[in-house]
Amino acid sequence: MNRSLPEQNMHNSTEGLEDDKPEVMLPCFRRNMYDEPLASYSNGSIISQLLHKKIQNKRALDESHFYLSTSTAADSGQEDQSSVSSKDSIVEAESPSNHVSAGVSQEGEHPMTDHLQAKRARVENIIRVMAGSPNSRQQGDSERSDVDVRDLREARESFRENKRKQRLPQYQEHSTAGGQMNRKPGGGSSSGDKGNNKEEECHKLKEQLHSMQRLLHQLQEKFLQVYSQKNLKYENGDATEVDSEHEFLGENMESYISHEEDFERDDSMVTVDCKEKIKAVGYLVQGRESQNLQETLKQELSSAINDCVDRVFKKVSSTVLDLSPQQRVSSSPEMQISVGADRTSHPTNSTYDESQVEEAVVKSQLSEYYESSEDQSTQDQTEALSLVVRKPTAAPVSSVTPAVKRPYAVHHTPFQFNYATPLHESHILEQLLKYGPHSNFGALPCMPPSMDRTSPDSMSLSWDTVAMRSKVTSSHFGHHPRSSSMGALAVDNLCLPHVKMESGDLQSMAERNPYMSLNIQEGLTPSHLKKAKLMFFYTRYPSSNVLKTFFPDVKFNRCITSQLIKWFSNFREFYYIQMEKFARQAIADGITEVKDITVSRDSELFRALNMHYNKANDFHVPDRFLEVAELTLHEFYNAISAAKDSDTSWKKAIYKVICKLDSDIPEEFKTSSYL
DNA sequence: AGCTACCCTG
DNA sequence: CAGGGTAGCT
Numbered sequence: 001m002n003r004s005l006p007e008q009n010m011h012n013s014t015e016g017l018e019d020d021k022p023e024v025m026l027p028c029f030r031r032n033m034y035d036e037p038l039a040s041y042s043n044g045s046i047i048s049q050l051l052h053k054k055i056q057n058k059r060a061l062d063e064s065h066f067y068l069s070t071s072t073a074a075d076s077g078q079e080d081q082s083s084v085s086s087k088d089s090i091v092e093a094e095s096p097s098n099h100v101s102a103g104v105s106q107e108g109e110h111p112m113t114d115h116l117q118a119k120r121a122r123v124e125n126i127i128r129v130m131a132g133s134p135n136s137r138q139q140g141d142s143e144r145s146d147v148d149v150r151d152l153r154e155a156r157e158s159f160r161e162n163k164r165k166q167r168l169p170q171y172q173e174h175s176t177a178g179g180q181m182n183r184k185p186g187g188g189s190s191s192g193d194k195g196n197n198k199e200e201e202c203h204k205l206k207e208q209l210h211s212m213q214r215l216l217h218q219l220q221e222k223f224l225q226v227y228s229q230k231n232l233k234y235e236n237g238d239a240t241e242v243d244s245e246h247e248f249l250g251e252n253m254e255s256y257i258s259h260e261e262d263f264e265r266d267d268s269m270v271t272v273d274c275k276e277k278i279k280a281v282g283y284l285v286q287g288r289e290s291q292n293l294q295e296t297l298k299q300e301l302s303s304a305i306n307d308c309v310d311r312v313f314k315k316v317s318s319t320v321l322d323l324s325p326q327q328r329v330s331s332s333p334e335m336q337i338s339v340g341a342d343r344t345s346h347p348t349n350s351t352y353d354e355s356q357v358e359e360a361v362v363k364s365q366l367s368e369y370y371e372s373s374e375d376q377s378t379q380d381q382t383e384a385l386s387l388v389v390r391k392p393t394a395a396p397v398s399s400v401t402p403a404v405k406r407p408y409a410v411h412h413t414p415f416q417f418n419y420a421t422p423l424h425e426s427h428i429l430e431q432l433l434k435y436g437p438h439s440n441f442g443a444l445p446c447m448p449p450s451m452d453r454t455s456p457d458s459m460s461l462s463w464d465t466v467a468m469r470s471k472v473t474s475s476h477f478g479h480h481p482r483s484s485s486m487g488a489l490a491v492d493n494l495c496l497p498h499v500k501m502e503s504g505d506l507q508s509m510a511e512r513n514p515y516m517s518l519n520i521q522e523g524l525t526p527s528h529l530k531k532a533k534l535m536f537f538y539t540r541y542p543s544s545n546v547l548k549t550f551f552p553d554v555k556f557n558r559c560i561t562s563q564l565i566k567w568f569s570n571f572r573e574f575y576y577i578q579m580e581k582f583a584r585q586a587i588a589d590g591i592t593e594v595k596d597i598t599v600s601r602d603s604e605l606f607r608a609l610n611m612h613y614n615k616a617n618d619f620h621v622p623d624r625f626l627e628v629a630e631l632t633l634h635e636f637y638n639a640i641s642a643a644k645d646s647d648t649s650w651k652k653a654i655y656k657v658i659c660k661l662d663s664d665i666p667e668e669f670k671t672s673s674y675l
Numbered sequence: 676a677g678c679t680a681c682c683c684t685g
Numbered sequence: 686c687a688g689g690g691t692a693g694c695t
Contacts, residue, residue, distance in 0.1 A: 529686085562678090563687090569680070570686055655680090682691080 522555055524563055532564065533613040535669055536571045537625040539662040550669045571613065575632070576651065578608050583636035594637055599630035628661045 547564045582605045635654045644650040
């Protein structure tokens with residue numbers, strides 16, 4: 001897989017994590033967005049403001065720089081250049097003196113009757129803050145003002161908290177947290193990993209938000225291009241082409257919007273907001289077509305962002321807060337929470353103590369979650385996995401999404417797995433980045449698949465699959481951890497709550513990528529174990545180099561390498577035990593000819609092996625493995641028949657033969673996100 | 676000494 | 686599957 005782009009991004013994005021990277025936006029967005037009086041933005045919407053600013057700055061920009069097709073590469077460059085200023089912005093944003101509440105409308109104190117609206121408002125605000133977009137809500141959405149102000153403040157608090165936490169040296173985190181929480185007896189290293197896990201998960205969520213900002217940015221760029229082209233053409237008096245171009249875009253937008261109707265009906269606020277946006281920037285455009293285009297674009301942007309944020313936020317909130325309060329707190333004392341979202345219940349003034357309390361609460365809740373999931377796993381996990389880092393599935397049971405039982409067969413394009421693979425949001429973003437730049441607006445990946453009517457079928461399929469996988473994950477999680485554990489192969493590499501997060505570890509920071517699943521892991525996960533088992537179908541004696549090649553997301557050290565080697569050693573052990581057993585069985589059955597011993601997919605031997613290495617039976621075992629198994633069985637049969645088993649090391653000769661039968665492992669296994 | 680394979684055990 | 690012991694190799 002081509003990882004050059006992700007790796008590029010990885011450095012920039014991860015380094016900027018704690019600064020929340022407002023520099024992902026264009027320079028015009030990068031100016032300090034937090035200290036700007038919100039009231040000065042009479043036009044309200046984020047879109048209109050951004051567009052306004054962008055248009056003003058447009059002339060200074062090279063037209064070719066921000067084309068969608070250049071996508072993230074351009075962003076990376078921008079990030080590097082502006083990292084300093086962005087940090088300054090954050091610092092200012094974190095200043096308590098910059099409370100947003102000052103100029104914001106408080107005229108309305110209407111209690112929120114619509115929980116979803118409130119939630120959406122919260123999310124929007126968090127996004128605004130994270131995107132550094134000034135926004136005023138003075139146009140009649142007094143309903144939201146309360147929530148908005150509070151959540152904006154909370155979002156900033158969380159930023160400060162994140163920063164503070166991430167600056168803590170790891171040993172300090174551990175000792176501090178350990179003192180706060182009840183340490184599970186004997187829960188040594190595993191609980192320590194969990195602390196990092198959760199912190200890392202929070203990072204991932206932030207990264208997702210970042211990428212959403214990028215998407216917004218890309219859409220804005222796209223619009224600007226259209227807009228500038230249009231203006232150019234208008235100036236040249238070529239209105240015909242403009243119209244056709246507009247119609248083309250307009251169709252796409254309408255297609256999307258029509259499918260978005262329910263969504264907007266539910267959230268009339270968005271619609272109103274969009275209309276206001278249109279009015280606000282209407283003076284910028286000339287002609288009804290431009291207005292229409294702008295309208296559709298803005299609606300699109302607004303809805304898409306809302307939807308994206310909703311999803312991430314839903315995930316965070318359901319992960320962190322939708323937990324049974326009855327569950328006992330006992331594990332994961334080192335858990336560190338740095339979620340910059342869903343701190344909805346405490347409109348505090350963000351004193352350090354209060355944030356600590358919040359932190360403790362969230363920690364305990366997450367601890368419960370992790371413990372319960374671990375318990376669940378322990379019940380279903382019949383095999384010892386003491387060295388395997390157990391991680392929670394990325395998608396917990398959603399309180400919103402109803403249980404979905406595989407409404408249709410899930411298509412898996414890249415590989416033979418035919419189970420419903422739960423997918424992490426990052427994977428969605430990965431898909432998004434893969435397809436987004438080449439697709440129309442209607443194909444904005446974070447939109448529900450139903451909206452995607454302008455994209456090629458393959459893309460539709462891909463997104464349908466992605467979305468459905470997420471749903472399936474939600475419904476399966478907790479009930480069938482075993483079945484989802486396989487899919488978690490993909491998830492694990494993305495979610496990585498256990499990744500060791502050392503503030504000083506620039507290398508590991510640089511090795512992490514927010515979009516692809518190239519996160520370097522400190523430990524081996526059940527996903528890796530599953531992957532290793534599947535690899536065993538191809539190679540019984542992998543070299544350490546092969547292992548390093550095929551576990552690119554693993555940070556190899558002596559211990560990890562040994563563990564992986566040990567895994568394969570164990571795999572071989574089981575394999576040879578089965579071979580010997582079935583060889584002896586064949587002899588006992590009176591088989592006299594080696595030729596009479598075959599191994600097919602119906603064979604009991606194969607079933608035993610398949611059960612061991614491919615328990616979920618979701619992997620198509622290569623024919624070559626059957627041949628090797630048959631050959632091995634023959635070797636054992638011959639050896640036993642010749643009474644060679646009286647020799648102490650009679651198996652060694654067989655090992656020598658079998659080790660030459662390794663075949664190449666498919667390239668797909670090299671992709672860390674493959675499983 | 677360090678690494679690995681193998682074997683046995685839990 | 687992991688741990689621990691042993692043996693062989695470099």
